[in-house]
Amino acid sequence: MDRRCWLAGLTAIAFPASAMDLKEAWDLLQYQGPIYQAAIHEKEAGLENRALGKAGLLPQINATAYQNKVNGTQDRGAGDEDLDYDAKGAAVRLRQPLFNKLKMADYRQGKQRADYSVAVFDAKSQDAAVSLSGRYFDVLLARETIALAKSKLKAFEEQLASAKRRYELGEGTVTDVDEATARRDLAQAELIEAEDSLLVARRLLQEYLGEVPDTLASLRTSFPTPPLEPGNLQDWLVKARTDNPIIHARRYSHAVAEEDVNKAKAGHWPTLDFVAGYTSGKSETLSTLDQRNNYGSVGLEVNVPIYSGGYVSAQSRQAVANRDKAQEELNASREEVISGTTREFRGVQSGATRIRALEKAVTSGERSLDSTKKGFLAGTSTNVDILNAEELLYTARRDLFEAKLRYLTSRLRLAAAVGALGDDDIDQANAYLGPELAVSE
Known part of the structure; x- marks a missing residue:
């Protein structure tokens, strides 16, 4: 891709020309979101464990050099002789492990740690997508709540004015005025609370994205709720047990702990290394002014551990306990994933029914x-009846808006539970968005 086109694409992501939708927010999160970027760097660091584990099985080559000034005396029988000469030289040494159970365990553990970091990143990536959608939807809900609260406040103010006029004309009661005043005051308090909620929701979204636009894409009027595929809970549970990234991470964590046991027990095993070296030195002595030493060595080196004060045995017991702990954490994660998958599956199904209701x-x-308004004019309904009807309608509208957002969130969480949440799921949720909604006050 041409560099100018690439830079233009990034600029378009960071500064969308129109209202930002969920897909653009997801792209922006991956581009500059600090939490997502931290997860990327964590994965990159974890992948280096492969090389770290492999390094112990490869040849280790060391080079040393020295240059010394020797001063002193030497007893030669007939008297002491002064020593004053230079000594210098260099040595190269190669060590290749041939049998070392500790380093083999390190090698296997390095691969498992790298796989663990990938699984953790997958889990964090999908959690980031769910959290982003939740924060995005929280902003929409807060803004919709403000709009409904303003509408309700306006309606209650009109009812209060009407109650006052009727009271002044002798057709109403002071109770009607007091009731309308109380409802109006409560609506004002609810509006203030909704405005505070929007401020907090915007800040939480900014925490994820690094910025928040003045307008976001809100829900469309039409809201289809297609059935889940597959439609059987057991199928989703099977997928969750197999593909959930958190379970994958726990499995790798248990494998890492198993290798810690092998490493600890390796302290009882001997090691065998191939060793080769070459040394070159030059010095002046009393008997020669220019002595040179050049020699090489090749051989095998065996190290047999005999007793370490009980350290190896204690370390082995500790590693076994940590491995058993990792197994129980894996079991607990399986149960949590099953519970979460069941909850979100039911959330999608009941959410669709709740939306229709x-x-x-x-x-x-x-x-x-x-x-009720017609009945009021006919004398069969009271001012309080109108206020109650306004309140019920406001609550139903807000609950409907919230239910739609919860439905979308449940679908995303269900996809994440089975390790399948990706760009296509974001696109599907994004298809429900369209109208521009100002989210700044």
Whole structure:
């Protein structure tokens, strides 16, 4: 790709021309989100464990050099002779492990640590996508709550003005005025709370993205709820046990702990190394002014541990306990994943049903409010009845909006539970967004 096109693409991600949607927010998170970038660097560091583990099985070559000034005396029988000469030289030494159970365990553990870091990154990446969508939706919910709170406040202010006029004309009661005043004051308090919630929600989204635009894409009016594929919970549980990245990470963590046991027990085993070296030196002595020494050596070196004060045995017992701990953590993670998968599966299914029910509740609430207002004019309904109908309609509309967001979140969490959350799932959730919504006050 041309460098100018690449830079233009990054600029478009960082500064979208129109309202930012969930897909653009996800792209921006991967581009500059500090939490996501930290996870990338953590994975990169973890991948180096492969090379670290392998290094112990490869030849170790060391070179040394020295240059000394020797001063002193030497007793030669007939008297002491002064020593004053230079000594210098260099040596190269190669050591190649031939049998070393500790280093073999290090090698296997290095691969497992690298795989563990990849699994952890996968888990954090999917968790980041879920958390991002949650924070994005929290901003939308807070902004929608403000809009509904303002609408309710306006309606209650109109009802208060109407109650006051009727009271002044002798057609109403002071109770109607007091009730309308109390509802108006409560609506004002709810509006203030909603504005505070928007401020906090925007800040939490900025914490993830590094920035927040003034407008976001909000929910479309149409909201289909297609059935899950597969539609059987057991199929999802099988996928979760097999592909969930947290379970993968726990498995690798247990494998790492198993190698710690092998490393600890390796302290009882001998080691065998191939050793080769070459030394070159030059010095002046009393008997020669220019003595040179050049020699090489090749051989095998065996190291047999005999007794270390009980250190190896204690370390082995400690490693076994840590391995058993890792096994129990793996078991606990499996149970947590099964519970989470079940919860989100039910959340999607019941969420779809709840959305349909709340849509009917909003429609019924609108009819009820209209009927109550007509009944008020006919004298069959009171001012309090209107206030109650307004309150119920506001609650139904907010609950419906929240239910839609929770439905989308459950679908994303369900995909994450089985290790399948990716760009296609973000795109599917993003398809529900469209209208621009100002999120700055």
